[in-house]
Amino acid sequence: MFKMLRQKLRSMYSLRKLMSVLITIAMIITVVITNALSREDAKEQIEELFDAQMLQTAKVLELFYVNQFTQTKVEQLALQPIKLHVHATDVETFAEQSTALNLMYEHKLSFQLLNSMGDLLVYSDSSGDKPLTSFTQGYELRNIDDVSWHVFSYFSQAHKVWIVTAQSEDVRKELLEKMMSNAWTVPLIVTPIVLLILLLITYSLFKPLKALEASLLSRTPQDLSSLHIDLPSELVPVQDAINDYLSRISQAMQRERRFSADAAHELKTPLAIVKLHHDGLQEVLNEVPESLAPQLHDAHIHLNAIDQGVERMSHMVEQLLLLSRVDALNALNLAPTRVGELIETSINQLITIITDYEWQINIADDLTVNVDPFYMALVCKNLIENACKYSPKESIICIDAAEVNGQIVLRFSDNGKGMTDTQILRAKERFYRVDENANQGAGLGLSICQHIVSLHCGTIHLHSNLPNGLTVVVSLPIAPKTIGRA
Template identity: 45%
Template sequence: MSLRLTMIGVMLLGISLSIGISTWLSTHDSEQQIEELFDAQMLQSAKMLELFYGAQPKDHRENLVDHPLLLEITPAKYETFHQDANAESLAYEQKLAFQIWNPKGQLLVRSANSLPSPMTEFEVGYREITMGHRLWHLYTYYSKATDVWIITGQRNDVRQELVDQIMGNSVLGPAIIFPLVALLMIFLSYWLFEPVQELARRLLQRSPADLTPIHMKLPSELVPVRDAMNGYIERIGDAMVRERKFSGDAAHELKTPLAIIKLHHQGLEQTNDPQELQLHHAAIDKGIVQIAHTIEQLLLLSRVDSLTGLNVGLESPEQLINEVLNDLLPIIEPYDWQLDFAPALKARGDGFYLKLVFKNIIENACKYSQGHSPISIRTWAATDEQMAVIQVLDSGPGLNEQDCLQIKERFFRAAGEKVSGSGLGLSICAQIVELHHGRLDIQPGTPRGLDVRVYLPLAQPKSKA
């Protein structure tokens, strides 16, 4: 749907309705005013005839009974209103009629275009009749001073001509102006939408690699669109940088174990010594395990990167950790576990992804701790922050403060680290926790080891009814 055409259509429709309603109202009001004006004119004419008749000598008025006075009307050049017409050339006089009758029903005076009989009954008031196939408006007036009935009449087309002329003028002006307004609106719509067209042209001319912000002057209504597009371009640029870094790091992480596998495969072909063969097989198995682990972590990282929503509910950290410990039973068995769970602690989160977080952290604690060394897991509620805290403290060598700050970066491996890994586990954990609007804190343990704390939004207790 075109916004331009919709805007023009709505505006023209509004103008049309406005003109139509105003024309109808003005015509309706004009008709009422014209009716009142001409009705008043007929009343005034009746009173003028009363004065005319009353000013006649008594003997002349008595003579009218036998010899009614007839007012002749000269033919006119124009039947209706005409631009060159004047009062003498118009047929306006032929459209007016009057009669004067005495109470005995005897005609005294009449106009030539009226009937020799009463045009209406002798009763004061306004009426409408059809006379000579024409609609007439009549007013009947009784003069107490002269004891006569006076009837004045006016043809309806006198009034209708004025109404039609007023209505014609009301329609003629808008009929001339409306096309001009429509053309002006079309021109304005193209002119006003030109910045949008220019923005579209610039976007079409951009190369796929051009991720620079859009800098062009736009109307205030389009500034939010430009800013939103610049923000979107910036996010795309950041995502592409991350993807390139991810691809480079992944290639680097896979390159080393593949090179080791290739080297030991060549060694297998060059020796028949059972001890050397065993050494080469063990190295190849270790490289395959490392590659499988790295690929598994990369797939998980890709899944988390594309994650847009979580199935958030009320979760018990104690229950989730117990499920993870049961799944890792062969791995955790050699260690001294010290568990301290806060009773009835509930956090808001997605149980599936939180178990992945706890699994990674517990596996790391086992990987870097010696057998039979203590590993503690504690939970509590940090009410001041409205957070549920899950702490995993191992007995391994730990990290210095600088490494603790970098450990959540992808593929980061501390200098001198001898334990194999992909360097992705804690990065994935941090990303999942951030999606839960929490945080992952890593710091050196006391007196040794690594202190990992997961902060999750604390579930609000249900209010009592």
């Protein structure tokens, strides 16, 4: 399960996506931390502001109210306190409108004047007729009738009067929430814009990588030339490493081709000598009297085995030399060629084996393709020879060609054993042979055909026929551009 999850994550891995996600996460974390710190700072500032306001209000009450008190006045107010009525209002938030007679938060503010015995002298009815103070000078937070109040208490020694100012906790909370909601609004608006800009920037920055990818994907398997793309300095080492890798592959393939060509050339002479001595020995044995023929039966068996081995080795040498020639091919001599003529030429070269099969050929006389006649005839001959080699005698072999979507499509169908999907996938590999046919061929024919067809900007596909047989489909552009090795 974990392995599948890792594979899925690996398939989704993208530098562009990862960078976008990491930057997004960094932005979110930055906004959260900034707002958390801003909230604490704003809370402290609001606390200081309103505490200073309550202190100032207490001093104003002492200056303009308490200083007018006499002992007699205090005694009278203790018996009949003055109550400041606060009008009820629906104005609850900063977003709502208020007037001079309907002030915002007025019912959440309160003050009280009390004598030294704790009797109310003057008070606002927004807090009720209960003392807000605990008769301790300074700031405190008190809960009265399930409402939290910030209270400032000050005792006037000159008049023996407690001056109390109070503010509901809701005022500070609402102001703080209003400020912080604005702090969140801006990031919520700005973050999508920043992400969009980020995506556009990353798309632009990753264009060189896309160019590198396109350059590699557009290359043919034979094109091992160096890359020369204008890349940022960070990607230049990557391009250099790819070029070095391509160079080493090219050198290895050249060494392989030289070895194959040299080995094939070196084998031709020994094989010719073996063939010559085989034929000479065969002539000697043919002159032996018939009376001794039974004793030489085993010698004929060995000679036949030698003859088959030499033929097989000679065929392999020819294929290796042909492969070396095709690999070294730099350009094709393209010419308009009738498809029917290509097939006819190929069949005529196989006259010794084609009589054992029935043929169905369906090709229009005027069907023409722009190819190199020599090499394309070689492809057709190889595919026809394979169809004969792997089909039972007297079976039907079909060859047809037609123009489909601007291409010439040739089909070679036989009624042999066919191939499995695994065998089809590996059929065009060099030296690969199907197990049951391992004693035939060198495993180079389809590889050579694939190389020649790719030089013509075409493709070869193999399809298994049901219930028996195999179809080889060759697709060629009608008029390919002049082709040469890069």
